[in-house]
Amino acid sequence: MSKAVHTHALTKSYGEGETRVDALRGVDIDVDPGEMIVLLGPSGSGKSTLLNILGGLDAPTSGEVVVGGQDLLTLSDNARTEYRRQHVGFVFQFYNLIASLTAEENVSLVTEIADKPMAPAEALGMVGLQARIDHFPAQLSGGEQQRVAIARAIAKRPSLLLCDEPTGALDSKTGCLVLEAIVEANSSLQTTTLVITHNASIASIADRVLIMGDGQIQEVRTNTQRAHPRDLSW
């Protein structure tokens, strides 16, 4: 079976000469379709850089990176936009909802430009927010806002869902609700999902945990039994 995500000897450097920083120093990963991966690691370990490259936001310096059969190394800026538009769902730490659009409209912002989207109401239903579809971000709690962001990310039926510290700005109880929504999307849509966190207790919801440090994958752990988010606390 072809891999959903494949990288080999992936490097990313910023700057030149003395100011040069190697953010990724040869990353090799393979992720199966529908797999749930948690990337763990301290600040500066390179996990966000990896996520940005996989999400088509940044170009690698060298190495191989293939997502859904598409080689990201050679993509132009426009092609990368198109790649994000059709294949990638993003969930950010600070939700990044559009304040002037309601929950439903925030979702339709993405469904209108995707090829085979689900209805915004359906996506919001999947994250348990049917009753709040007409609410503006200012009328929603932090957790609700993040669930709208998840609905927005999955509504296009992305092949890759990238979540960068999705619970970073939330308390434990709300964070669990958000993780539930992510896990639900992963299992019901079979979306390959990568979640970045430095919260080790979240790692147990993943199929595999990649532990990063110093720009490399330092350890790979496989969970034989995935925990349910509602059983977590931190």
Added chain:
Amino acid sequence: MAFRLNTSPLNRKLLRDLWHIRGQAIAIALVIGCGIGMYVMSKATLESLQQARSDYYHREHLAEIIAPVVRAPRSLVDSLQQITGVAVVQSRIRRSALVDVPGFSAPITSQLISLPSDSSIAISDLILKSGRQPDPAHPQEVLILEAFAIAHGLEPGAQLYATLNGSRRPLKIAGTVLSPEHIYTIPPGDIVPDNKRYGVIWMQRPLLADTFNFRGAANEFVATLSHNAIEADVIAAFDRVLEPYGAIGAYGRDRQISDQFLSNEIVQLETMSWFLPPIFLLVSGFLLHIVLSRLIATERENIGLLKAFGYTDRAVAQHYLSLVTIIAVLGAIIGLVLGISLSRGMNSLYLEYFHFPALPFILPPAVPLTAFVVSLLVAILATFGAVRASARLQPAVAMVPPAPPDYSGQLRGLEQWGARLSPPARMILRHILRWPGRALMTTVGIALSMALLIASSFSMDAIRHMVDVSFNLVDRQDVRISFVEKRPASALYDVQRLPGVLLAEGFSAIPVTLRNGHIHRNEVVLGMDTQPQLGRVIDQNYHPVEIPTEGLLLTRSLAERLRIGRGDFLEMQLREGRRGLYSVHVAGIVESYIGTGAYMNRTALDRLTRDTHQLSGANLSIDASQLDALYATLKATPVIAGIALLNEAQHAFDATMQETMGTMVFFNTLFAALIVIGVVYNSARVALSERGRELASLRVLGLTQREVSFILLGELWLLTILSLPLGALLGWTLSWALTKSLDTELFRIPLIIENRTYAYGALIVCLATLGSGRLIRRRIRQLDLIAVLKTRE
């Protein structure tokens, strides 16, 4: 680095903040600079003109009373000298004559003025620019006006010919001069100088007196006044003494034609100095307000941090005020430099039309002071609210990011209307509705700049219209001739026989005093045929008006000044011939953009004057192919004192307006365009800084640059489009106010704004929006998509 050591961290932050918003800061400083520049330019030029005028008048003792008569003994000088308030009196002879300059085919109308026999009496002294005083031993030696000499390349020693009382006499130029009476030299009845076709010549009195039979006599008395004199009393006394000698009414400097034009220019400059600059300052205040409010919003956390460290409210407020002050001072400096150089340019332009001995640049000290104070005041007032808010921000509150703006309270009605809109279009609509005040300010700002464009360009439309009306509807004659003295009606037959004359219409011109209650004015009533074809009058719909058999027609400007309307009666005192006093009714009001005027049916006027010699001159329509033959005949015709060539007058008018108005319009347009760019670019820039994060998020979600640009620039375009009708309306209002404030005795500027001027204003606004949009799109391309994932607002 010494600079670093001496600079507090807060000041260093200030400089860096300034550097960060340098584009916007420069745009605002330029807008302030334009307003201040315009103010400084008009004030400095105004001061230069006024000072040069008063120095010149004072130094050369410009006559303060001018009293023309038909003919009076010179000895009257003694009686006039006795009048209380009179300092010095002088008599002189003034005649019109045709002059012939070798090599120039068209006849030249000239004023011949006698030189004082006694040079110790100082009235309206001449300044010798080249050559020497005429030698009494050579009576044909004359002085001529420098501008006339330059126009024809005449130098001392050169010769010209004048038709003096029927005989062609050679005159030798002894020198060229400037005269305070002829700072602005225009042919009678014209409004722009034509130094080729009109000249002033000072002749020695004996020759002039002998030629025109004025030995021991004069036809004009001029006087200066003593310190405490009351001008009106002196004028009344002059009129009493001179009445038996055919006085047509003494007048003061304010009715002297050269001074009237100079005063008119001064009124325009004065208007300029208070009319447009406030608009520029208003707009720059608005720009400062939005830019600083935004800067402070993005600096919330820094403000909280500074306060947490112990910086006082005052220090924080001072910090932001310093930023505003630097921009305002920069603007004032730009304005000052701009104003000074423009004023110097204006002075040299003025020197081409106003013949002063010198027009030194003067900058009254109050002007730069006002410039700085006003710029600072505007800047501080505009940003006071934002600065105060920054000072009052509590550290704990400041360091927490603001809650997302709440859009839930918006009008649902509008929402339903917009239900079919796409989410990006809805974002635009809701953003405008969420901050309607700011959207309104942006719209008004853009509209104001369009209004400025219209108000600064409409004068060209108005002048084109004035020229069209004056030369194609009113004065349709090719040539106007005036006789040396009134001629019998039969003289028209002689005129009709002149070579090339297709049509000739006679007119009479009678000096009168028109009186309505306590208001009175000395005017000239033109007696015209009932249905003149050449020199006509028109109503406000530009239709030719038939001259009624009874009553007077007054131009609107004269009627307004006499406070009289159609059907009212006024007293008309003839100031020549039998000098009768009549009560006449105002038969109608007619339009005229240039000067004031009163018209009457020639037959009716003849009845009043009971004069057998009624014609003052004639309007002619000419066969152009016989122009040279006509010129040659006219030059040799002794009874003709002046010839006005209407085509030439129109060309001179066009050329002058192109040069003077064209320059003004160019600069005003440049300034207005700068405002448009300032407003549009700053609005877009602020919008980008506010919504950069949102837009970057959308880019991450897969929206293309074009789609993201649509959200930002769509709002800008929507506001721009909304501002166009408002701008047209404000432009009309501003132009209307300008015509009202520039309404003088000499000109009434019609409120004519052609569609293309509106279109031009709209085009410049749209181009500025397009240009700003391009700059903004470049910034959208540079949005940091990665930072947005990691940072909170």
